[in-house]
Amino acid sequence: MTDLYDAAVAFVVAGLSVGLTMAWLRHLSRRHRQRMDQLLALREALHEDLLGSLVLHQRTLANLGLHSLDWRGDWYGSPVFTRLGPKIPANVHGEAVTADTGTRLSDRVLRKSFEYDDIALEFRVGLKGLRGERHLFAIQAAEVLFAMIQGALAARQLALVAAVSQRAKVGIFLQHDMRNLAQWVQLVAEDFGSADTDELLMARARRLRSGSALAAHRAQRMAQALLNPTWQPSMSAPLLADDEPGGDEILDLNEHIGEAGVMHQVSIDLHGAGAVSWDASALATVLDNILSNVSGISRMRMLPATCRVVIKTEFESVEVRFETPHLPLEIPLVKLFEPWASAGATNRGLGMYQARKHAESAGARLEAQALQDGISVTLFIPCKNS
Amino acid sequence: MNAILLVEDDASLRDWWCGSLEDMGYDVLSAGSPVEALVIARQAQTSFDLAVLDLGLPPYPNEPTAGLELLRLLILERPSLKVVVLTGQDEPAVALTAIGLGAFDFLNKPAGTQRVREALARAGLFLQAEKQLSTDGQARMTLTAPISEGVREFGEAAQERLVRSVLADCQFNVAQAARKLGLTREHLYYFMKKFGIERASS
Secondary structure, three states, rough: OOHHHHHHHHHHHHHHHHHHHHHHHHHHHHHHHHHHHHOOHHHHHHHOOHHHHHOOOOHHHHHHHEEEEEEEEOOOOOEEEEEEEEOOOEEOEEOOOOOOOOOOOOOEEEEEEEEOOOOOEEEEEEEEOOOOOHHHHHHHHHHHHHHHHHHHHHHHHHHHHHHHHHHHHHHHHHHHHHHHHHHHHHHHHHHHHHHHHHHHHHHHHHHHHOOHHHHHHHHHHOOOOHHOOOOOOOOOOOOOOOOOOOOOOEEEEHHHHHHHHOOOOEEEEEEEEEEEEEEEEHHHHHHHHHHHHHHHHHHHHOOEEEEEEEEEOOEEEEEEEEOOOOOOOOHHHHHHOOOOOOOOOOOOOOOOOOHHHHHHHHHOOOEEEEEEEEEEEEEEOOOOOO | EEEEEOOOOOOOHHHHHHHHHHHEEEEEEEOOOOHHHHHHHOOOOOOOOEEOOOOOOOOOOOOOOHHHHHHHHHHOOOOOOOEEEEEOOOHHHHHHHHHOOOOOOOEEEOOOHHHHHHHHHHHHHHHHHHHHHOOOOOOOOOOOOHHHHHHEEEEHHHHHHHHHHHHHHOOOOOOOHHHHHHOOOHHHHHHHHHHOOOOOOO
């Protein structure tokens, strides 16, 4: 009887112990999850100011067991060293903890190096004094923090590349427009300077007045490029006489496709006919990019540059299908409209991306499908209701 | 009055150039894009032997690609055409390519009216001299071809240029061109087929 009683008590005690342990573990995991959420919430802050955010959110890191953290290296040409919390030893148990690159785990120190063009940083997390689940949680938190730092650094580099590229694009655009402006000013100055009769002077003044709207339009376009850093110069939009550049006009598709074929030395096998009220600049961009690809890839593969073009006029839209069934696509179909997806070494890979963006901004659609060994690209231009 | 083709995508500059060239005594045909220029080259009632060409043209006004291709097509269409390139795309490689394609002169923007006037006057003198030579039954031509391809290929390039040039001079009258070249019509048709020469669609 006593034995049974003792066994029951033992079971109860064991059960209570298990229950308490489970409750304790549950509490720990919940607290850890909350703190990990706080760490993940730092993502945006890290993207904005990587090193400053780590200092600012030292407490959040310490709550996750990352009491001791330091980093050193080169930050855009400036040497940096920062330590948060207790000093991390250079040697643990006589072994150098910073001898190799990449992540290195020891019981005491976790280390990670990051290298980009202008950034070389080495981060170390000290784990001294952490035992059991706190040690494991701290290691997990440190690995998440390293992944976030890597993401922030990669995003920073991408943003930098995009900004430099944008600036270069605006620079090229401005150079083109500035040259034209300089040419225009020189012509106007010379013509007025050489007008030696009142009649000639008046004729030139009238010419100047008739061109004043275009001059004002150009000034606006240049001001836009100079003052707005995110402004996108259109690659295919010349300075037009129209007040609304790129406005719709009636376009004879056969004529435009034929001429574009001549320009790109692509033999066009045209089926059907059609005219559409659409943006001439958008059509030129689409034709130019599709046919330049056909031309380039054909020549690279020593094949005749030919393209079958089918024009179908439906009630709601005009469909122009470009077919190259025997011209193998150099990149996967799903990547066709992706920026920088390019097969050629010198190609920038922006052509089809821009063609699609341009078509969409003018209210049309550009889609691609596999066709035998090649591809079919279809432009859907909506019909304007009269 | 001498006719001239002006190809410039910047409308305000094109307008002003039109006025300035008219003041110089030219009858100006203007185009804002390669497609417009080709239509004029093939269909214009007015015959022109001079052109002022900007290289930065749509769809890529910031690159010389479209302008250089247009230059090639214009020369192919009208072999005697004298093209003065006037462009902001003034890298040496672009100038070299343009000259190789048959440009008569290469001017950087901004260029003064006087420089353009002189370049056009020089081009006019060459045209006159070439016309005189043609009247005397001679042809002057410049060829750009890789030397490494050999004498035969170079000779074929010269043959093609000559056939194209004479056909253009005779407004594609095959009988007249054949007489001028001292060939039978059948023989001329053979050359036309060989070099892929077709009458420009009107």
